[in-house]
Amino acid sequence: MQASEQPVLRDLVLVGGGHSHVVVLRMLAMQPEPGLRITLICTDVDTPYSGMLPGYISGHYSFDDVHIDLGRLAAFAGACFIHGEVTGLDRANQRVLLKGRPSVPYDLLSINTGSTPNVRQVKGAQAHAVPVKPIAQFNLRWLTLLARVRELHSRFTIAVVGGGAGGVELVLSMQFRLRNELQQLGRNPDLLHFVVLTAADTLLPTHNPSVCARFARVLKERHVAVHTRAEVTQVSPGCLHTQDGRTFDADETLWVTQAGGPVWLQSTGLALDEHGFIKVNDRLETLEDPKIFAAGDVASFTARPLEKAGVFAVRMGPPLAKNLRLSLRGQPLVVYRPQRNWLALISTGDRFAVASRGRLGFAGAWVWRWKDSIDRRFMRKFNELPAMAQGSPRAAAPASSLALSAEESRQAISALAMRCGGCGAKVGASILTRALGSLQPVQRDDVLIGLHSPDDAAVVRVPPGKAMVHTVDFFRSFIDDPYLFGKVAATHALGDIFAMGAEAQSATAIATVPPGLEAKVEDLLLQMMTGAVEVLNAAGCSLVGGHTGEGRELALGFAVNGLMDEDMSGVMRKGGMRPGDVLLLTKPIGTGTLFAAHAQHAAKGRWIDAALQSMLVSNQAGAQVLRAFGATACTDLTGFGLLGHLVEMTRPSGVDAELQLRALPVLDGAVACVQAGIVSSLQPANVRLRRALRNAEAFVQDPRYPLLFDPQTAGGLLATVPADRAAACVQALQTAGYPHTAVIGRIRGASDALEPVVLTP
Known part of the structure; x- marks a missing residue:
């Protein structure tokens, strides 16, 4: 950000x-x-x-x-x-x-x-026709149709409802592609039949007669059936019904008309x-x-x-x-x-196009x-x-550059002035009250004093037979969406509690927000803390208080308290690895390089979107599954990267680890980003741990090798389970919402070597 x-x-x-x-x-x-x-x-x-x-x-x-x-x-x-x-x-x-x-x-x-084509106005169209817009949704149906046609062995009719330029282009493009697909597979392309239906008297009614006549000839030459004055009034499975009582077979119907x-x-x-x-x-x-x-x-x-x-x-x-x-x-x-008049260039699917402008056509x-x-x-x-x-900062300018009210101008001047330190850097009490007033933290009986009755500090009871688990995390925002950032920050902070096998009890927030107009600061806090509280509530963790101050960058962290049995019977620690155990990872890696690329505008948006979705998956259910299958050791992947956290586990366990590089689950785009030389600012510090690798020189050229050192935010769980339970554990984790869970290695007995991790293909 x-x-x-x-x-x-x-x-x-x-x-x-x-x-x-x-x-x-x-x-x-x-x-x-x-x-x-x-x-x-x-x-x-x-x-x-x-x-x-x-x-x-x-x-x-x-x-x-x-x-x-x-x-x-x-x-x-x-x-x-x-x-x-x-x-x-x-x-x-x-x-x-x-x-x-x-x-x-x-x-x-x-x-x-x-x-969007208004399929709701025609009976059955919403259920049995594919609207061409929104195009993103149409693309999914198009790919499904493409796969379906590749398996064809009998006659198949595709109908396009709409005879404008969009409908004509679509039918010709589909015909060209699908016939070629069948020919390349050695199938008969004549299994495919195409039909266009339009309520108008002619095709392309907004274009000149010569252009309309040219497309009529092309469609006839390509054996595409055209039916004018054929207003579709009902779509049923495999059949189109028109206003004048005609019916037309259609195994697939594309809708390119009646937009709204x-x-x-x-x-x-x-x-x-x-x-x-x-x-x-x-x-x-x-x-x-x-x-x-x-x-x-x-x-x-x-x-x-x-x-x-x-x-x-x-x-x-x-x-x-x-x-x-x-x-x-x-x-x-x-x-x-x-x-x-405007120039329309309408293609016929086969690298041929017709130009139409007013009365002109060629x-x-x-x-x-x-x-x-x-x-x-x-x-x-x-x-x-x-x-x-790229990366250029927003230029500073006087408040008068925008049309502000007198009160907003006063606030803007205040926001631009030199900021105080100490308690003078706190966010105003009225802003906090309004921003946090709508939040509904989950209520717990063991929270005696919290946000529901704010005081100088929260008071939380430790139930009999329970021990308290403490952790803290804090980092500045790496995305521009404060709501999602709040969710990621809370998910990340809870990770240590779940990795220990504990339940989350309460959390105290620490937030930094950039100065600005009161209404803007208030909304920023509301967005961020709404996302965070949603995650905390889902984990049964009550937000009991916090501190908010001004700073140059948006940042958020939590001190989280958890509970576990006092006898520590269910604790999962880093140092419990045993020779013969299987090493599991529940989430794909690569967030460090992806968000470094995002900061340089070098990452695809869909890569970042997928990474965020992975980061928002809580480790709570995963930890419960691992405990049920007798996990011998566990930690959550964060800033030290996969290798750093693995070394943290092998050393206290007194074992060595065999790590299968190609088995690592990796986020889309992560390999492309590291190959482009884009890595997190923490990567160089993590790379110093390469001395823990016994045979690194054999794998340095592997495209996944740099990801061993990639720092993770809200990463997955790295754990070991007994070998005889590994397959069932992986299946249970995948069912529980961790589809990328993979076996990534095994634990060996300790050797005399100083490097505890051995890489394998």
Whole structure:
């Protein structure tokens, strides 16, 4: 997480990762707005570029060729990326409502979620048809269809409902790819049959007659059946029903028509058109609320109707970015003037394309190459980010650069002033009271004084026959999402308690938050501590108090108390390894290198998303399984890395360990990051432990070797179990929610060698 020199003065929230918003993010990255915090909320980590989707379906492009990495782009722009689902707006309090997490405040909001075929309006379509949008969900169904076709041995009909450019491109691209797949497998491609149904009188009704006629010829030559004036009114298993009573066989139905806005817009009070799209004026503002903008397919331009085409979404980006800046500064907005005629380059699936602009139309393989060049140039703007902007701090600027109220200006000046130390660095009591007032820590009978009745200190009873287990962890934020950071910090802090075989009882927090406007500091605390308390509550651990102070960077830690039997009968220690035991690891490794790469904008967003999901998996259930299977030793992987923690176990146990390098479960992207030379700042200190390896020189070139020293945050459990219980234990751990659990080695008797760890392939 890039620390900012400037207190947060304003919140800009972007809902959706559409074409307009990726342009806005890049423009704000290249010229940051001082004091502005940007939050991007999207259901997908990778957003597809619609212009290249047909080429992806045809097999001409890879997944990465046609997708913009929103996580990486957001990091480049200094934005907080929330991988989540919007459920509505609280316009009175200026908050975006989210599923399963706290709402997010905005001073300015922009919506660019695209459109979705409205399958709910046609009976059976939602259950039996595949909408082409959202494209990310369509891709999963497309890959399933691809696998299904590869196993074909009988006739199979694919129907596309919708005869616009999108539907025609889709059917031709699918036909080209799927026939080629069958031919390469030595199967008969004529098993596949394709049909297009459209309610219109003609194909591509928004294009000129010559373009329509050309595509009609192409479809006929490719033996694609076309049915016009065929409005589909019902979809049943294997069959389409039209308004005039006709039926058509369809083993798979793709839906590319009747698009509408997302359902959650209906409850916002914003003016919507008949299709559920947001009405906007010529400055891209919503008609009722000047604090909310919309662009792309989700916007209904009131000045004149616009086709739902990517070209408009892309060209809305620059004026939208400019108007967002101007609105934040309290200055007059500029007018967006869409072009009357635009160039559409429509592919036929086989590296051939047709150009359509007004009355003009021309075609050829050269047109496809031209389109390919344009599309790749557009994608390079987002996938080859300028090095000059990476890691650049937010420039400081006077509060007057944004339109602030008199009270906000006073707070901003205070936030920019030299900060006090000592108790003067504490966060104000009123801010703390408001931020923490909505938290509901789990109630425990053995917590006598805690947050429910705050005092100078918490008072916790130690039940008879129990011993107290203490641990503490603290680190600065490495991601821009405070809610997720709170969850990770709490999960990490609880790890030591579970690794010892204890139950968590109570926790005291220590937090550092950057200075800023009171409302911004309050919300930051609320987001972070909500995430933390959710994790603590799930573990039955009561938050009983803490301390919060100001600092340059967001940071959070916990002192956690746990309980175990006084006779220590159930304790799991590091030093219990025995020769013959099997060595297990419950989570994949690689968080250190991945988040080092994330800080350099060199990690793919989906790698970071998967790493966070792994980090959020609690070790509580895993420890319980290990205890049930008689684990002889256990620890949780954290900053010392796999080798460091393994040495901590072998030395007190008086044994040696055999470690299978290729058996290590590894997070996606971790190997690629270390091969690129990107490692954590703690890695060099951990590498000094290579002297514990007996035969390191034989494995230095192995791509997984550097990951032995990779520091982990909220890592898995490293444990040994008796060999005769290992297989059952692994299966139980995988069933309990640790799917990457693996046997990674065995324990040997101690040797005379000074190096206790032996690597094996």
